[in-house]
Amino acid sequence: MNEWLDKIIVSVLILWALGYVVWITVKKFKRPGCGDSCSCDAKKLAKNLSRKGR
Amino acid sequence: MPTTLVAPKEALIAVIGNPNTGKTTLFNKLTGKRQRVGNYPGITVEKKTGRLEISGRQINLVDLPGAYSLAATSPDERVAVDVLTGNSDLPTPDLVVCVADAANLQRNLFLAMQVADFGLPMVLALNMTDEAGKLGIEIDVDKLSAKLGIPVVPMVAVKSQGLDQLKLAISAALERPQIPLTVNWPAGVTDALDTLEAGLANGEGEPLTHAELRRILFDADSALLERTGVHKDKIRPLLAAAREHLFKAGMNPLAAEALIVYKHLGSLLADVEQHHDTGKVPFSDKLDRVLTHRVWGLLIFLGVMYVVFQSIYAWASPFMDAIEWLTKLVQEPVSAWLASSPVLQSLFADGVIAGVGGMLVFLPQILILFFFIALLEDSGYMARAAFLMDKLFSWCGLNGKSFVPMLSGFACGIPAVMATRTIEDRKSRLTTILIAPLMSCSARLPVYVIMIGAFIEPHYGAKWAGFTLFAMHLLGLTIALPLAWFFTKFMFKGKSQPFLLELPPYRWPAPLNVIWRMWERGGQFVKRAGTIIFAMSVLIWALCYFPRPESVEEQAKQEVVQSEQAKGSTLTAIDEQLAKADSPLALALEHETASAYLEQSYMGRAGKFIQPLFAPAGFDWKITVGVLASFPAREVIISTLGIIYNLGTDVDEESDDLKSRMASEHWTSGPLKGRPVFNVPIALAIMVFFALCMQCGATVAIVIREAGLKWGIFSFAYMTVLAWIGSVLIYQIGMRIFA
Known part of the structure; x- marks a missing residue:
């Protein structure tokens, strides 16, 4: 295989992995989730109902 | 129309x-x-x-x-x-x-x-x-x-x-909405309410309904108080004046509502509900006589837990072997297909497949663990376990309600921290938040299993292997209790509250619930392997693979040649040996080169720089790297070790699974040169480190959300220090015993 192509594939994968790890870390700290106790749906519903004027 | x-x-x-x-x-x-x-x-x-x-x-x-x-x-x-x-x-x-x-x-x-x-x-x-x-x-x-x-x-x-x-x-x-008929409140209550309403009329808060005012009147510290818009200092005399009406009517304000409502319900249900004597003691009561007994109950609880962990260890083996076989089935053709491109071959075979495949091997244990958790929860036994633990908890000043969050902690730290919301007293809640992550969550299971499988079972057999797994799960709880005593005694002197727990009747677990719980947790585990573990595997591989100067290979060859010449071989004979790909000398050179590349990689250099910090616990630089890489998520150590030992060994080595590769690892320098890196005390020290350390970014984040940044940092710091001390102690004591 072309050596340049190898380098591009490896670089893309490393950049993706780095980006993913940074993104997931920031996301976890901004919105830690709820384990088994999620109220995210409730927040979505509240937004939805307020849009409908309730 | x-x-x-x-x-x-x-x-x-x-x-x-x-x-x-x-x-x-x-x-x-x-x-x-x-x-x-x-x-x-x-x-x-x-x-x-x-x-x-x-x-x-x-x-x-x-x-x-x-x-x-x-x-x-x-x-x-x-x-x-x-x-x-x-x-x-x-x-x-x-x-x-x-x-x-x-x-x-x-x-x-x-x-x-x-x-x-x-x-x-x-x-x-x-x-x-x-x-x-x-x-x-x-x-x-x-x-x-x-x-x-x-x-x-x-x-x-x-x-x-x-x-x-x-x-x-x-x-x-x-x-056609139907509003329920409610209680007729006696004069004392209505007078108290009038006084409260008049007193709050000048407040800047929103007007409250009579039902809301009754909550303020009857509850010790109502959440609705802040909606009155009146400062707490001003509302106290107003509440006292209103409650004076209740005293005058012969009622204790904090018990008034219960007395009035229960009296009302008593007459309401008089001809609605009939209790017939069945003449039989309910099955749940019969079982509870044994299962909640102060001595037998505790012994049975420990026995149940022991059987659970023995089974997790014993049942999973054939399934783990099958997954290992499947991993190899993928790894070998991929490796052969990418043979013309060494960098891609290494990335996919040694990095991605070794990292992710190494993690997936532990799926059977996760499924079996959640099978038992679901059975114990659905049957009602977990509530009995909470009841049994209450005495132990109250001894260390902990709120009895803390047991349910700690129980959840055996599955995952995030719902455990969330479950502390049931605890009224803020200080007791904080103490529970700080100790809940010490419970051995399912992410720790792969670490225990690999160490036990490699170093405990081969020496002491399956029974001790199961016992060690059980002991590691008890360790967090055992450490948490004196820590809770310390926190409640010196940091948060919270109110000790009675533990009221309704023991549910024993029920047959619903098979669908059990299957769903296994599916859900198994799915999460696989998803993590395919996302965060995959990404971490790529990064760890890159840090272990680069930089790759050619001088390293030449230097390794020189060392091998010099060593062979010292043994009396001629240069021509050495060249002939090296030309044959499967000759022992060629394999030794391949191994030497792989080790040399790994040692001078970014990860190798970082590991060697930090290793002295972990030397008292017996960790070499590779274990140190594994420990450091596991701080975002503790199970990353498996993929890290998988990659490190895959990159550091030649491809034809017979010991092709992670356990045997770890067992064959030797110190290459320092006073311990030539001795095995891993032994029983080091395996125990690693397990103790992982049992006590807060290596979970998501749990730190949830502690910060629930308790604040200060306590998030504190819990991370104290658990890391505790883990270091624990692993050093275990290694030092262990080496004296096992040496």
Whole structure:
């Protein structure tokens, strides 16, 4: 295989992995989730109902 | 004349009830969702929503955390009050479905009466009528409905019995809302309320309804106080003046509501509920005589836990072998296919497949662990375990309610921290938040299994392997108790509160629930392997692979040649040997080169730089790298070690699984040169480090959200220090014993 192509594939994968790890870390700290106790749906519903004027 | 069809507006319905009355089971049945249920109180600590359609009308259903009353003293109960009073992000519900346990009707109706006071339309779902029947309880549903003034639907939610009738009742109640008949408050209460209302009239807060004012009057520290707009110092004399009316009427303000409502319910239920003596001691009571016994109960609990961990260890082996075989089945052709491109071959075979495949091997253990957790939770045994632990907990100043969060911690630290919301006292809650992550979560399981499988089982057999797994799970709990004592004694002197736990009846676990729990947790594990572990594997591989100067290979060759020349071989003979790919010398060179590349890689250099910090615990630089890489998520150590040992060995090595590669690892420098890196004390030290360390970014984040940044940093710092001390102690003591 072309050596340049190898380098591009490896670089893309490393950049993706780095980006993913940074993104997931920031996301976890901004919105830690709820384990088994999620109220995210409730927040979505509240937004939805307020849009409908309730 | 043309007719216009107007779709009925969307409705919002709240599901409320005492803890463990089957609200979430009913919610799941109505909405088709799969929210977690269990046979012990305190599982739901946040509101959850779902949608359903009844008679063409869209309905939003809100499942509220269980509450015995609306005297909201804990964060989860406050969620319920906020939704009912329209004080949350949701509007006031159009209808309340109050779920009551038919076997404990009077106590369940106490909450219903408090909800009724808010003047919201209601339907009463009389759940678990089958269990009430077995206890000889007969309820005249029509009479109850007439006396309450609302529809009452008898049902068994878990068997879907009465579900259609409930939907019909909901549909009818939305068309013609029926507000329940409530208590006639005596003069003392109405006088007190008038005084309170007049006193608050000048406040800057929003005007409160009579029901809300009653909550302020009756509750010790009502969550509604802040809505009055009056400063706490000013409201105290006002409350005292209002409560004086209750004293004058011969009532204790904090007990008045319970006395009035229970008296009302007593007469209401007099000819509604009949108790027939069945002449039999209920099965649950018979079992509880043994299972909650102060001595036998504890012994049985320890025995059950021991059997669980032995089984996890023993049952998983054939499935693990199968996954290992499958991993190799993928790894070998991929490696051969990419042979022309060494960098891609290494990335995929040594990095991605070794990292992710190494993790997936532990899926069987995760599934078996959650099989047992689901069985124990659904059967009602976990509630007994909480009861048994209460004495131990109160000894170290911990709130008895702390056991349920700690129990959840054996599955995952995030729901454990969330579950502390059931604890009213903030200081007790903080203590529990700080110690809950010490419980051995399922992410620690792969670390224990690999160390035990490589170093305990081969030396001491399967029985000791199972025992070690059991002991590692007990370690967190054992350390947590004195720590809780320290925290409550010196940092948070919280109020010691009595532990009130309703022991649910024993039930056969629902097979679908058990399967769903295994599926859900197994799915999460696989998802993590395919996302975060995959990404981390790529990064760790890159840090272990680069930089790659050619001089390293030349230097390794020079060293091998010099060593062979020293043994008396000629240069021509050495060259001939090296030319044959499968000759011992060529393999030795390959191994030497791989090790040299790894040692001078970015990861190798970082590991060697930090290793002295972990030297007292016996860790070499490779273990140190594994430990450091595991701080975002502890299971990353498996993929890290998989990559490190794959890159550091030649491809033809016979010991091709991670366990045997670790066992064959030797110190290459320093005073221990030539001795095995791993032995029993080091394996124990690694396990102790992982048992006590906060290596989970998500748990740190949830602690920060629930307790604040200061406590998030504190919990991370104290657990890391504790883990270091624990592993050093174990290694130093272990080396003296095993040496």
